[in-house]
Amino acid sequence: MHWLTVGREIHGVVHMKRKLNRVIEKLGNRIRDSLIPASRAASEANAILLMKHLKYTYGDQKGQVDFLINNVFDYENNGLLKSGFFVDLTCSDGVNINNTYFLEKHLNWTGLLFEPNPCYKENIDKHRTSKLITNCVTDKAGDTVRFRIDNGMLGGIVSEETDNSEAVRGSELNHAEIIDVPTTTLELELKEVNAPSLIDFLSLDIEGAEWIAMNPDSPNELPIS
Numbered sequence: 001m002h003w004l005t006v007g008r009e010i011h012g013v014v015h016m017k018r019k020l021n022r023v024i025e026k027l028g029n030r031i032r033d034s035l036i037p038a039s040r041a042a043s044e045a046n047a048i049l050l051m052k053h054l055k056y057t058y059g060d061q062k063g064q065v066d067f068l069i070n071n072v073f074d075y076e077n078n079g080l081l082k083s084g085f086f087v088d089l090t091c092s093d094g095v096n097i098n099n100t101y102f103l104e105k106h107l108n109w110t111g112l113l114f115e116p117n118p119c120y121k122e123n124i125d126k127h128r129t130s131k132l133i134t135n136c137v138t139d140k141a142g143d144t145v146r147f148r149i150d151n152g153m154l155g156g157i158v159s160e161e162t163d164n165s166e167a168v169r170g171s172e173l174n175h176a177e178i179i180d181v182p183t184t185t186l187e188l189e190l191k192e193v194n195a196p197s198l199i200d201f202l203s204l205d206i207e208g209a210e211w212i213a214m215n216p217d218s219p220n221e222l223p224i225s
Contacts, residue, residue: 058102059095061205065102068201084200086111086130087186089137089213091203092153094124099203104130109200112189116181117149131193135184137206139215143183150177156207163208186213186222199224 058065073081084107088100091113095101103109113128115121116136124132136145136157146158151172158164158178166173190199202224204210214222 059097060099060102061097064099064203080107081200082107082109084109085196085198086201086203087114087190087199088112088130088203089114089186090117090156090206091115091120091124091128092117093120094128097153100130100201101128103201104128111201112193112195114189116147117155118179119149133184133189134181136181137186137189137213138183138209139185139212141184141188144180145183146178147181148173148176148178154207157209157212159209161208161212165208168208185215187215190222 058069060066069075069080084103086100086103086109088098088111091098091100092115094113094115100109100111100113104111111130113124113130113132114137115124115132116134118134121132121134135141136147138145138157148155148158148164151164151169154163156162156164158173158176160167163169164173164176169176199222202222204213206213
């Protein structure tokens with residue numbers, strides 16, 4: 001890559017990071033309003049948790065995209081990876097503290113967005129272009145699961161084997177808003193969109209149900225970079 005091109009890209013990234021910093025700072029002050037908690041206490045705990053991990057980098061949650069670009073893909077030596085493929089499981093509202101928004105918006109990446117919480121669908125449709133899957137990823141397609149939606153980004157499958165369990169959430173579940181959601185599998189959805197043979201980036205954060213979604217008993221290993 002020509003050094004002038006690299007210089008322009010570096011300048012562009014720095015400028016975009018500064019712009020994102022200002023946007024994220026404003027969004028951070030509005031996180032509490034975007035949550036749909038079961039109680040005021042849950043709302044405040046949720047907001048504090050999210051603000052604690054807010055990173056002024058690429059709009060991600062804990063510096064994942066920064067690490068991806070600068071370490072995994074070695075930006076200094078290889079430049080920016082354009083037009084990659086990601087899986088975002090799950091993406092919440094698709095923008096706030098999101099690990100794939102920058103990749104899609106500014107590097108022309110595409111991928112799959114997973115988000116069963118219907119409260120987020122309107123914002124995702126408005127701001128994202130990648131395909132949205134609203135079914136819940138588990139180890140089996142065609143079933144239904146109980147899915148909590150009133151606690152924002154901390155929502156998910158209600159089960160004694162996940163974070164949305166009585167052991168973790170306690171009495172919150174007595175007044176929680178829980179819906180039935182159809183299930184799918186990651187393998188099936190990747191096949192449906194004819195995904196590339198190698199997934200460049202998997203963002204996986206589903207409140208203790210990761211081991212179910214990744215299905216260790218599947219005979220097919222997911223091609224993740």
